[in-house]
Amino acid sequence: MSRTLQLAEQLISRPSVTPDDAGCQQILGERLAALGFTLETIESGPADFRVTNLWAVRRPTHPSHGKATKTLVFAGHTDVVPTGPLDQWSSHPFTPTHRDGKLYGRGACDMKTSVAAFVTSIEEFLQGEPDPALTLALLLTSDEEGPGVDGTVIVCNALAARGETIDYCIVGEPTSVTRCGDMIKNGRRGTMSGKLTVNGVQGHIAYPHLAKNPVHAVAPALAELVAINAAGGWDAQSNPYFQPTSWQISNFHSGTGASNVIPGSAVIDFNFRFSTESTPESLQQRVHAVLDAHGVDYTLTWTVGGLPFLTMPGELVTAVQAAIREETGLDTELSTSGGTSDARFIAKICKQVVECGPVNASIHKIDEHIDVAEIETLKNIYLRTLRRLDAALAQ
Known part of the structure; x- marks a missing residue:
């Protein structure tokens, strides 16, 4: 059994459902300390939702050697999503189990194997x-699968406040599709939600002249917004790395439940997933302009969940692509698809951020698993990347 597999099993056996780290970071910290890392634990959040964050750093031991240095950060999370019904699992989710060449357990893919591979790749590199x-x-962090307000963003803010510089970051999110290394993320779309309340006047459905139907009032505006979305018209221009910005309604609530009452209001929840070609301000202005043009009586509140980021091909992307090609023979695909991740926080203090991890087909599912053979593949991709980046600096 490889050291990476052993460590992954050790982490999977800890029931670290958000925000409980369940001792995972202590296990990792002890191994890092033995390698000369300085450890800093940053706790955040209320007493009933206490989040544990670890910042561990190892600087060149002999700076007098004249080597220029840059900082490479491996970023990830030790928390996992809830298991769901235990009786639906083929084996206990916090008992690492092998079947048919696969390792089963909550966090096997998302993302305790990646975290284990971070550490063992560093051990081998050093x-x-x-x-x-x-x-x-x-x-x-132990708050990636939860609200995300007391996790990575807290550490990034602390690093920024004291002038810490990050040059490269590899996030271990499960990005692969069918084989480890076939896809990495060099960016992510932003996310912004809106809650639109349309004001009307409730009344008897037989006397519409005495009421004002908010659903009827907002319908033409919604039709225009849908048309903009269908035409891919939110962005000023296209971007080869991103899908067009998308606007989607997630909930529409109106009415009392009675069939003879015109509702007094309608509440519509919607969400934008947007590229770097749009900003929260540009999208908000566009929506308000449509609603105002149709004379809708409304209030609208906005929540920006994360900004988009994009890492153009450069030192880090090239190093990871080359490492994957050497280890697997694959020409990895660059992608910005999917939801958000903690990379959105790191990208604010680091210009080169890439997500690279195992196959994501079973994440958050019952019987989450990873192919055992690909655990060493992932570790070796990280190891080869370390060697490439370090060699480039040492020249």
Whole structure:
């Protein structure tokens, strides 16, 4: 059994449902401390939702050697989503179990194997290069699967406040589709939600002249918004790395439940997933302009869940692509698809951020699993990336 597999099983056996780290970061911290890392634990959140964050950093031990240094951060989370009904699992979700060449357990894919591979790749890297030019760091949180307000963003804010510089970041999110390394994320779309309340006047359905139907009032505006969306017209221009910005209604509530009452209001929840070609302000202005043009009586509140980011091909993307090609023979696909991740916070303090992790087909599902053979593949991709980035600095 490889060291990466052993460590992954050790982490999976800890029931670290958000925000409980369940001792995972202590296990990881002990191994990192033995490698010369300085550990800093940052706790955040109320007493009933206490989040544990770990910032671990190892700087070159002999800066007098004249090596220029840049900082590479491995970022991830030790928390997992709830298991769901235990009786639907083929084996206990917090008992690492092998069947048919696969490792089963909650967090096997998302993302305890990636976190284990972070550590073992660093261990192996430092065995061959005990005094690298790279500054190495890990940023771990127990609040990625939850609200995300007391996790990675807290650490990033603390680092920014004291002037810490991050040059490269690899986030271990499960990004692969069918084989480890076939896809990595070099960006993510932003997310912004709106809650639209349309004001009307309730009344008897037989006397519409005495009422004002908010559903009827907003319908033409919604039709125009749907048309903009269908035409891919939210962005000023296209971007080869992103899908067109998308606007979708998630909930529409109106009425009393009675069939003879015109409702007094309608509440519509919607969400934008947007590229770097749009901003929250540009999208908000566009929606307000449509509603105002149709004379809708409304209130609208906005929540920006995360801004988009994009890492253009450069040092980090090239190093990860080359590492994947050397290890697997695959020419990895660059993608910005999917939802958001903690990379959105890191991108504010780091210009080069890439997400690279295992196959994501079983994440958040009953019987979550990972192919055992691909665990070493993932570790080796991280290891090859470390060696490439360090070699480039040492030249």
